[in-house]
Amino acid sequence: MSVVQGTARPAPIPVEIGGVRGGPPRAQILRRDRWWLQPLVTGIGLLLFIAYGVWTAFRGDYYFAGQHLQTHYLSPFYSPCFVQSCPTDVVWGPAGSIGAVSPALLILIFPMGFRVTCYYYRKTYYRSFWASPPACAVADVGSTKPGGVRSRYSGETRFPLILQNFHRYFWYVAVIFAGILTWDAIEGFRFGPNGWGLGVGTIVLVINAVLIWCYTLGCHACRHICGGGVRKFSKAPVRHALWAKVITPLNAHHQLFAWMSLIWIAFTDLYIYLVASGALHDPRIF
Numbered sequence: 001m002s003v004v005q006g007t008a009r010p011a012p013i014p015v016e017i018g019g020v021r022g023g024p025p026r027a028q029i030l031r032r033d034r035w036w037l038q039p040l041v042t043g044i045g046l047l048l049f050i051a052y053g054v055w056t057a058f059r060g061d062y063y064f065a066g067q068h069l070q071t072h073y074l075s076p077f078y079s080p081c082f083v084q085s086c087p088t089d090v091v092w093g094p095a096g097s098i099g100a101v102s103p104a105l106l107i108l109i110f111p112m113g114f115r116v117t118c119y120y121y122r123k124t125y126y127r128s129f130w131a132s133p134p135a136c137a138v139a140d141v142g143s144t145k146p147g148g149v150r151s152r153y154s155g156e157t158r159f160p161l162i163l164q165n166f167h168r169y170f171w172y173v174a175v176i177f178a179g180i181l182t183w184d185a186i187e188g189f190r191f192g193p194n195g196w197g198l199g200v201g202t203i204v205l206v207i208n209a210v211l212i213w214c215y216t217l218g219c220h221a222c223r224h225i226c227g228g229g230v231r232k233f234s235k236a237p238v239r240h241a242l243w244a245k246v247i248t249p250l251n252a253h254h255q256l257f258a259w260m261s262l263i264w265i266a267f268t269d270l271y272i273y274l275v276a277s278g279a280l281h282d283p284r285i286f
């Protein structure tokens with residue numbers, strides 16, 4: 001006669017019905033996997049990017065590899081360049097009215113606002129930096145209730161987290177920035193006063209623009225703007241095609257593009273910094 005082992009059912013977990021959030025109390029974390037690994041790695045990744053972003057924003061130089069190198073590469077951290085100190089080849093708008101300040105400090109407010117309020121990044125920093133909650137089925141650190149939540153948890157229903165709802169408006173600004181970075185990638189094909197060509201820096205800028213579009217169009221707000229509020233998709237074939245064939249597939253990989261675009265922005269800036277400062281030669285393909 002065979003004996004089946006390990007079939008004993010675990011004791012039921014009490015759940016606070018109607019509570020703010022359910023889940024096991026801290027003493028009964030059931031997960032035995034390394035649930036802490038993902039918040040740890042993503043938290044380190046975000047901190048590294050923040051450190052790099054602060055360095056490059058305050059750096060204020062070597063963000064444009066221009067005609068003295070026969071190239072036209074502008075760092076995405078400094079685009080659009082609209083202060084007095086911008087090189088004449090890339091300056092935008094009424095730059096004379098804004099004094100000597102690193103343009104990145106003014107520009108980054110908008111893309112950072114978009115990223116900080118992004119649904120994916122919210123999940124990441126809520127888990128990594130606030131441990132609220134640190135992972136699925138793991139109670140908040142500092143929880144005092146049986147349901148595993150903090151005693152004064154109000155989610156995103158009150159100030160300041162209610163401001164996360166501005167994400168849909170940041171999306172419109174993000175589309176403008178994606179267009180500007182696309183223009184910068186096209187400008188990356190310029191070599192010399194009147195010539196065109198292809199350098200490694202051009203490819204770096206093109207990949208940067210493509211990743212920014214993949215991230216921006218995969219936004220949950222974008223998916224709603226395109227596909228939401230339509231009673232019959234048969235009456236909106238263009239919106240349906242965009243929603244089904246472009247935005248939804250990108251949305252399914254939003255986390256991937258969030259990281260790829262973030263890392264590539266930093267890489268693009270670093271590449272241009274090295275080329276502009278003379279530390280690296282930009283190989284020309286043709």
Ligand code: FES
Pocket residue numbers: 114118119120121167215216218219220221222254
């Ligand atoms: S949800 Fe991530 S960019 Fe909108």
